[in-house]
Amino acid sequence: MNPFVKFMASTAGRIVRIVAGLILIALGLLVVHGVGGIVLAIVGLVPLVAGLFDFCVFAPLFGAPLSGPKIRSGK
Amino acid sequence: MNLDEFLERLHRNPRPVVVDFWAPWCTPCRAVEPVLAEVGADYTLRVDVWKVNADEQPELLRALHLYGIPTLIAFHDGREVGRRTGVSTAPALAGLFASALSGQAPAASTPPLAERLLRLGAGTGLVGLGLWSGPSALGWLILGAGGLLAFTALYDRCPLYRALFVRWRDRFGRQQPC
Numbered sequence: 001m002n003p004f005v006k007f008m009a010s011t012a013g014r015i016v017r018i019v020a021g022l023i024l025i026a027l028g029l030l031v032v033h034g035v036g037g038i039v040l041a042i043v044g045l046v047p048l049v050a051g052l053f054d055f056c057v058f059a060p061l062f063g064a065p066l067s068g069p070k071i072r073s074g075k
Numbered sequence: 076m077n078l079d080e081f082l083e084r085l086h087r088n089p090r091p092v093v094v095d096f097w098a099p100w101c102t103p104c105r106a107v108e109p110v111l112a113e114v115g116a117d118y119t120l121r122v123d124v125w126k127v128n129a130d131e132q133p134e135l136l137r138a139l140h141l142y143g144i145p146t147l148i149a150f151h152d153g154r155e156v157g158r159r160t161g162v163s164t165a166p167a168l169a170g171l172f173a174s175a176l177s178g179q180a181p182a183a184s185t186p187p188l189a190e191r192l193l194r195l196g197a198g199t200g201l202v203g204l205g206l207w208s209g210p211s212a213l214g215w216l217i218l219g220a221g222g223l224l225a226f227t228a229l230y231d232r233c234p235l236y237r238a239l240f241v242r243w244r245d246r247f248g249r250q251q252p253c
Contacts, residue, residue: 048197
């Protein structure tokens, strides 16, 4: 299993994704104005939701399953 | 088979039973099958698994107030002790088997502590961002999403939710067949 995917599926990786998502949403809402800000906030929702609901969007690119529990169990 | 015949068979069975109501055309039923086989293997000779084709037993489904498949019902001494409808995870099915074995209703699933903290942290962050961004539609949306997320971290500890949930379950929840 790819070490990057393994890290992202771990609790630390989930926290990183949630924080990254919050930062992107904050940038989109507070720093970048207009359509760009809304797009940035929506992009930020992806890692936030993925971290919260324990799935890894990029894992299939590395041949790993989408589900966080499955990645952690090595299936 | 009517309800009486079904209950008679349940009573005659020496072991607790988990009944899988399925249909050949039902895709989610096929998704549940390998999980059920995996969990069921852990309970071999302790809990029996019966499969009932929903298309062939409409009368039984009506009698059990079963309106969707896949549905798995756990029976202990002929008495329903738990039921799950839809695609279930292995831990959820293991809980159903455990309740068939013990005769106790499955414990309410509550999020683990780490999950609670993640949801609470993210929810609070979103509420903060919503408040900070000022009165705009997007700000209100973020605020609402954050509030909802924070609530999912603590819903099972909210007395109002618990009171409403009990009423809802009593009113629309499963009916005991005997």
